[in-house]
Structures are given as C-alpha cells and as structure tokens.
Amino acid sequence: MALLDIDNLHAKIDGEHGKEILKGLSLKVNPGEVHAIMGPNGSGKSTLSYILAGKEDYEVTDGTVTLDGEDLLEMEIDERAAKGVFLAFQYPVEVPGVATMTFLRASLNAQRKKRGEAEVSTPDFLRLVKDKAAHLGINQDMLRRGVNVGFSGGEKKRAEILQMAILEPKLCVLDETDSGLDIDALKVVSEGVNALRSPDRAMIVITHYQRLLNHIVPDFVHVMNKGRIVRSGGKELALELEANGYAEYQQDAA
Amino acid sequence: MPAVQETVDQVRSLDVDQYKYGFFTEIETEKAPKGLSEDTVRFISAKKNEPEWMLEWRLEAFRRWLTMREPDWARVSYPPIDYQDLYYYSAPKRPSELSIDDIDPEILATYEKLGIPLRERDALLGIASGGTKVAVDAVFDSVSVATTFKEELSKAGVIFMPISEAVREYPELVKKYLGSVVPVTDNYFATLNSAVFSDGSFVYVPKGVRCPMELSTYFRINERNTGQFERTLIIADEGAYVSYLEGCTAPMRDENQLHAAVVELVALDDAEIKYSTVQNWYPGDKDGKGGIFNFVTKRGDCRGDRSKISWTQVETGSAITWKYPSCILRGDNSQGEFYSIAISNGRQQVDSGTKMIHLGKNTSSRIISKGIAAGYSDNTYRGLVTAHRKATGARNFTNCDSLLIGDKCGAHTVPYIESKNSSAQFEHEATTSKISDDQLFYCRQRGLDPEEATALIVNGFVKDVLQQLPMEFAVEAQKLIAVSLEGSVG
Numbered sequence: 078m079a080l081l082d083i084d085n086l087h088a089k090i091d092g093e094h095g096k097e098i099l100k101g102l103s104l105k106v107n108p109g110e111v112h113a114i115m116g117p118n119g120s121g122k123s124t125l126s127y128i129l130a131g132k133e134d135y136e137v138t139d140g141t142v143t144l145d146g147e148d149l150l151e152m153e154i155d156e157r158a159a160k161g162v163f164l165a166f167q168y169p170v171e172v173p174g175v176a177t178m179t180f181l182r183a184s185l186n187a188q189r190k191k192r193g194e195a196e197v198s199t200p201d202f203l204r205l206v207k208d209k210a211a212h213l214g215i216n217q218d219m220l221r222r223g224v225n226v227g228f229s230g231g232e233k234k235r236a237e238i239l240q241m242a243i244l245e246p247k248l249c250v251l252d253e254t255d256s257g258l259d260i261d262a263l264k265v266v267s268e269g270v271n272a273l274r275s276p277d278r279a280m281i282v283i284t285h286y287q288r289l290l291n292h293i294v295p296d297f298v299h300v301m302n303k304g305r306i307v308r309s310g311g312k313e314l315a316l317e318l319e320a321n322g323y324a325e326y327q328q329d330a331a
Numbered sequence: 332m333p334a335v336q337e338t339v340d341q342v343r344s345l346d347v348d349q350y351k352y353g354f355f356t357e358i359e360t361e362k363a364p365k366g367l368s369e370d371t372v373r374f375i376s377a378k379k380n381e382p383e384w385m386l387e388w389r390l391e392a393f394r395r396w397l398t399m400r401e402p403d404w405a406r407v408s409y410p411p412i413d414y415q416d417l418y419y420y421s422a423p424k425r426p427s428e429l430s431i432d433d434i435d436p437e438i439l440a441t442y443e444k445l446g447i448p449l450r451e452r453d454a455l456l457g458i459a460s461g462g463t464k465v466a467v468d469a470v471f472d473s474v475s476v477a478t479t480f481k482e483e484l485s486k487a488g489v490i491f492m493p494i495s496e497a498v499r500e501y502p503e504l505v506k507k508y509l510g511s512v513v514p515v516t517d518n519y520f521a522t523l524n525s526a527v528f529s530d531g532s533f534v535y536v537p538k539g540v541r542c543p544m545e546l547s548t549y550f551r552i553n554e555r556n557t558g559q560f561e562r563t564l565i566i567a568d569e570g571a572y573v574s575y576l577e578g579c580t581a582p583m584r585d586e587n588q589l590h591a592a593v594v595e596l597v598a599l600d601d602a603e604i605k606y607s608t609v610q611n612w613y614p615g616d617k618d619g620k621g622g623i624f625n626f627v628t629k630r631g632d633c634r635g636d637r638s639k640i641s642w643t644q645v646e647t648g649s650a651i652t653w654k655y656p657s658c659i660l661r662g663d664n665s666q667g668e669f670y671s672i673a674i675s676n677g678r679q680q681v682d683s684g685t686k687m688i689h690l691g692k693n694t695s696s697r698i699i700s701k702g703i704a705a706g707y708s709d710n711t712y713r714g715l716v717t718a719h720r721k722a723t724g725a726r727n728f729t730n731c732d733s734l735l736i737g738d739k740c741g742a743h744t745v746p747y748i749e750s751k752n753s754s755a756q757f758e759h760e761a762t763t764s765k766i767s768d769d770q771l772f773y774c775r776q777r778g779l780d781p782e783e784a785t786a787l788i789v790n791g792f793v794k795d796v797l798q799q800l801p802m803e804f805a806v807e808a809q810k811l812i813a814v815s816l817e818g819s820v821g
C-alpha cells in the first residue's frame with residue numbers, strides 16, 4: 078500500500094468565489110521513495126503542500142487523499158503531524174519570545190503524547206538536539222533565540238530541517254528548501270535531508286532548480302502545471318526541464 | 332528559595348493525613364449582620380480586639396465614605412453594587428472543622444491541572460484573611476509552618492504577621508505608616524477598605540536587613556455574599572530588602588463578589604521592595620455570570636533616597652479588574668518598576684495599569700505591560716507618568732504591548748504623560764498584534780493542538796515580564812496562562 082495516495086484532488090481557495098487551484102491531481106508515494114515536484118510559479122505546488130498539512134484556507138471539492146490507508150483530509154492539522162506528516166515551509170513563520178529549543182521540545186512532546194508515547198527526558202532531548210544541530214551547523218545561540226526570529230533566509234531553512242530531524246516524520250514535504258541557501262548551506266542541508274532517507278520514510282521535494290536534485294537524488298520527478306501533474310519521469314527529467322523550461326507544458330495545458 | 336521549598340515539602344508529606352476525611356464539610360461561620368453601618372465597623376473592630384485609636388480611624392473612614400461617589404471613569408461596566416446586601420465580616424466558628432476540602436472541587440481540579448494542588452500552595456502562605464484565615468491557620472498549625480517562618484524571620488528581626496495582630500503588638504509602627512501611602516480619603520474603594528478591612532499582612536524589615544526568604548500571602552474568598560477587604564502594609568527600613576508574593580483564588584459562584592484591597596509599601600533610604608502578584612480570582616462563567624469585582628488600590632512610596640519598588644503582576648482572574656499599582660518616586664535617585672501581564676478571556680473586563688509619580692531628582696521608572704485579550708473580553712492599559720516641577724532628570728520608559736486572540740475582544744491603551752520639568756525624558760512604545768493564522772498553522776503543523784499553540788505563542792509574548800517573577804511563581808504563572816486561555820481558540 079502506498080504511504081501517500083492522492084487521487085483526483087480538486088481544491089479551491091476557501092470562500093464563495095474562491096478560485097480552483099488543484100484540478101485533478103493524482104500522486105502515489107511509497108515508503109522509501111523521494112519524489113521531486115517542479116513546475117512554474119503559481120502552478121499550485123505550495124498549495125498542494127498546505128493541503129496535505131491541513132491548512133484551513135482551502136476547500137477540497139473532489140478527490141481523496143490517504144496516508145497509510147487512512148483518510149488524511151478528515152484529520153486535524155496536529156493529528157496529521159502526529160501521524161508523521163511534516164512540512165518544511167517555503168516561508169518559515171516567526172514565533173517571537175519562544176526559544177527554538179522550547180519550541181522543538183513542545184512539538185516533540187505534543188506529538189509523542191498524541192501517539193501515546195512518554196515525554197522525552199531532558200537529558201535525552203538535549204543530547205538529541207545537540208547532535209542534530211551540530212550536523213546542520215546550527216549553534217547554541219540560534220537555539221536560544223525565538224523561533225525563526227532574526228534568522229537569515231538560510232538559517233530559517235536549516236532550522237526547518239533540524240525540526241524535521243528531531244520529529245522524525247514518515248512523510249516529509251519540503252517546499253523550496255533550497256531557495257535562499259548559499260552553495261555551502263545547500264550542501265549541509267542536502268546532507269541533513271539525505272541522512273533522513275530511510276526505507277520507511279518518504280519525501281516530496283518541491284524545487285525550481287535541478288541543482289538541489291544533484292544532492293538529493295530523487296526516484297521520480299513530476300512536472301506540475303495549472304494544478305495538475307502533467308508529466309512524470311525519472312531523475313533525468315529534471316535535467317531536461319533545466320535545459321528546455323516549461324514552455325512545452327504550458328502550451329499543452331492551454 | 333529553600334525555605335519555601337521546605338514548606339512545600341512539609342505540607343505535601345502531611346496532606347495525606349490532613350485530607351483523608353470527607354469532602355464538602357459545611358463550615359459554620361460567624362458573620363457580622365448583613366449591611367454596612369457604624370455598627371458593622373464597631374463589630375469588626377471589636378472582633379479584632381482593636382485599641383480605641385484603630386476604631387476611631389475606621390469610623391472616620393466610614394463617615395468619609397458615606398460622602399463619596401463610586402468612580403465611573405474606568406472602561407468597565409457592571410450592575411450597581413448594593414453595599415447593604417453584603418457581609419463585611421465572616422470567620423469560621425470552629426476552625427478545626429474547616430479544611431481545604433471545602434473548596435469547590437472544580438477549583439481544586441483547576442489547580443491540579445496546573446500541577447499545583449491547593450494544599451501545596453497553602454504552604455506558600457504566611458497569613459490569609461477573611462473567610463479563609465482559619466483554614467490556612469489550621470493547615471499551618473498542623474504542620475507548624477507558620478512557626479518555621481516566624482522563627483527564622485524573627486532571628487533576622489523581620490516582622491511578618493496578620494495586620495490585626497500588628498495593630499495590637501506594634502501599634503507605633505502601624506500608626507506611623509498605615510494610611511501614609513494610600514490616605515484614608517484616597518478613593519471610594521480605599522476609603523471603604525479603611526473602614527471595614529478584616530485582615531491582611533504586615534511586614535516590617537529593619538534597617539540593613541535582607542529578608543532571608545520570600546514572604547507570601549495567599550488570599551481566598553470563601554463565603555457567599557461576603558466582601559473581602561484585606562489590607563497589606565510593608566515597610567522596608569533603610570537599606571532593607573524584601574520580596575513578597577501574593578496569590579489569590581476564589582470559588583465559582585453565580586453572584587459577583589466584591590474584593591477591595593489596599594496595599595501600601597514604604598521604602599526608606601536604599602531600601603528595595605519587590606512585590607509580585609499572581610491574581611487568579613474566579614473570572615465568572617463564559618456568559619459573564621458571577622466572578623470577582625477586583626477594585627484594588629496598591630501604591631508604593633519610595634520615600635527614601637535611592638530606594639526602589641517593583642510591582643510584578645500576572646492578572647488572569649476576576650470578572651472586573653480595576654487596579655493601578657503605582658510608585659511615588661519621592662526620594663532622589665529612587666526607582667519604580669511595573670511589570671504586568673493581564674489576560675482577559677470570556678466576558679472579563681480589565682482596566683489596569685500604573686502610575687509613576689516623579690517627585691525627586693534623577694528618579695527613573697520602567698513600565699512593561701503585556702495585555703492579552705481573548706473571547707469577548709476588554710483589556711485596557713491605563714497609565715500615568717508625571718514629573719513634578721522639581722523632578723530634574725526624571726526618566727521613564729514605557730512599553731505596552733497588546734495581543735488579540737480572535738476578533739470579538741478589545742485592547743485599549745490609555746497613556747497619560749505630564750511633565751512640569753523640561754529635563755524629564757519620557758519614552759513610550761506601544762504595539763497591538765494578533766496571533767496570526769500563519770503562526771497557529773505553523774505550530775499545529777509541528778503537532779501542537781490549538782490551545783497548546785496559543786499558550787506557547789502567548790508565553791513568548793509575555794516572556795520579558797515572566798522573567799521578572801521569582802522562579803517558582805514564573806512556572807506557576809506560565810501554566811496559569813495556558814489554563815486561562817482555554818477555549819479561546821478553535
């Protein structure tokens with residue numbers, strides 16, 4: 078059974094005259110696979126990630142989404158998180174006054190509680206964070222600062238990957254995690270992501286640049302346009318897109 | 332604070348024995364006849380075995396009160412209070428029959444949720460007043476907590492006792508300072524308090540003494556239809572230091588209850604007083620039924636040079652809060668501070684803030700106020716900063732931040748600034764923000780439920796003020812914030 082099964086998903090902006098953004102999107106993701114999604118600006122990539130996470134600004138009008146066979150669309154946002162859905166945000170949100178460390182711990186314990194697991198002990202938690210943070214080049218000062226407050230673009234993205242590493246989700250959705258990263262940071266972050274690849278974890282990596290996929294090598298590449306997946310292929314598809322752009326698909330869709 | 336911890340442990344070890352007998356013991360109380368007259372005042376004074384001068388002082392206040400009008404300038408509204416329909420004195424008849432189990436189980440549950448069983452909190456009390464005085468005494472008697480406190484304190488020369496006792500044992504000190512910061516004629520509620528106050532704490536820290544532990548009083552309104560009028564007087568003599576904590580709770584009742592306290596602080600040369608409050612009076616139900624009317628006058632007088640007074644408050648309870656802990660910066664180089672977190676939810680109305688009155692030279696004051704409004708509540712910060720003609724070099728920094736949760740509540744900031752001295756430097760910053768949907772979504776995506784997410788964001792918002800509280804209270808306050816915001820989202 079697929080870990081994630083999206084079938085004929087239609088979604089629009091919530092509200093009476095909300096425009097339709099996803100127009101019959103289907104995608105199956107099995108455990109252990111990495112899927113890259115590429116596509117022009119405004120094609121609905123972030124929207125897809127938000128709908129998977131349960132953001133309330135959208136209304137699903139048709140289609141189904143299941144996670145491990147369970148109806149994902151019926152679940153609350155935090156319930157989805159506890160079931161292993163993680164979204165690395167394109168624009169991570171600031172939470173002033175809440176130390177990153179506090180936030181990590183509150184998140185981890187909230188998820189564990191929902192799964193009926195015990196809270197992590199303080200020493201275990203500190204060890205865990207210290208280890209993961211070091212690999213991502215995140216220092217103590219950043220961990221003490223408010224969540225994403227005053228972080229540079231690159232720091233924000235690294236902090237997202239740190240959260241992902243601590244929370245150990247089943248399904249990671251990375252929305253343009255490479256944007257805003259310099260060449261060295263791109264490497265560090267990719268290594269962080271690769272370290273999390275495992276046979277029972279799947280990833281959806283949204284990106285505009287083939288460059289990222291040199292580091293995080295996907296099993297499948299999908300092209301999204303106007304709310305639909307218009308082509309799927311192996312990793313070589315990314316190279317083709319890099320060379321030719323999206324013109325061909327945009328004409329197809331028109 | 333080892334002393335406090337020790338007390339907590341002592342009470343914890345004893346509470347098994349203390350509370351194994353049935354819940355809901357009806358308490359027989361002794362009350363003054365309903366209503367307010369000179370006879371009521373005489374009754375209270377007689378119950379307390381007061382000397383003649385104290386009775387006269389009360390009677391004078393009462394006569395004055397009869398000529399006054401209830402203030403109406405605050406941004407709060409409530410039905411008229413019938414002062415003749417209240418009891419002004421109530422005390423359990425047979426103290427041994429009273430136990431913590433008389434407390435509404437919902438309140439107990441609330442505290443258990445907070446991880447602070449009431450029995451444990453009681454350990455933090457030195458003295459309580461009104462309906463609960465004996466309850467607390469009973470708890471303490473059986474664990475001799477009061478004695479522990481007293482012995483250690485008297486070794487240091489610190490006087491810490493119910494004010495009714497101080498009136499008899501230290502009449503000179505009481506005469507000298509009572510009403511010297513909040514005059515009998517100050518305002519409607521303070522004058523009423525002066526006439527009928529039942530109990531409260533008295534603290535005197537002698538010259539050069541650093542009080543060896545946190546002093547703490549825990550107030551509870553217990554009886555129905557009973558007003559609570561406690562009176563606190565704290566004096567830090569030259570070079571003395573004291574940190575004082577105050578906690579308050581009340582049972583849930585359908586009718587409103589009146590609480591009109593007066594707190595006076597006096598700091599002489601080089602003395603420092605830190606006064607912290609965690610106010611959790613019953614706020615009324617979600618439709619605004621019941622709850623405490625909290626009309627309190629708190630004022631500190633930095634009477635001596637280089638003296639310092641700081642107020643820290645976490646206000647989460649009460650149906651109506653009308654409260655402006657203030658500092659009179661009389662001594663040269665004296666300092667006043669006000670750190671406040673005021674949370675309102677449901678139908679609560681909060682009108683709170685501070686006054687910093689700069690009289691001496693080179694005086695400075697700092698105001699950090701965090702107002703959080705949720706539900707249908709209204710939350711107003713009202714502040715006054717003034718510099719007298721002679722207050723050369725006065726400085727004030729004010730920062731007022733408001734956070735709105737939902738769109739049915741209101742936050743208001745009413746800062747008054749008056750400067751009669753051109754060298755005064757007053758700075759004011761204010762912000763109003765909302766918890767954004769994006770913040771909530773982000774936190775929930777990480778696994779926090781809506782209430783956990785809100786509490787976390789709010790705790791971040793109030794962090795600067797929480798840091799001012801003594802450690803144990805900061806933890807308590809943090810949990811209290813989470814509980815008071817329950818049901819505010821989703």
Ligand SMILES: Nc1ncnc2c1ncn2[C@@H]1O[C@H](COP(=O)(O)OP(=O)(O)OP(=O)(O)O)[C@@H](O)[C@H]1O
Nearest residue numbers: 090098116117118119120121122123124125134167
């Ligand atoms: N909450 C919203 N309200 C109004 N329009 C929205 C909302 N969310 C998305 N849209 C619109 O839906 C379309 C798809 O947006 P989305 O952010 O999903 O694109 P994207 O593929 O992630 O683009 P990019 O590559 O620029 O990140 C855009 O036209 C966008 O303006």
Ligand SMILES: [Mg+2]
Nearest residue numbers: 122123124167
């Ligand atoms: Mg996007």
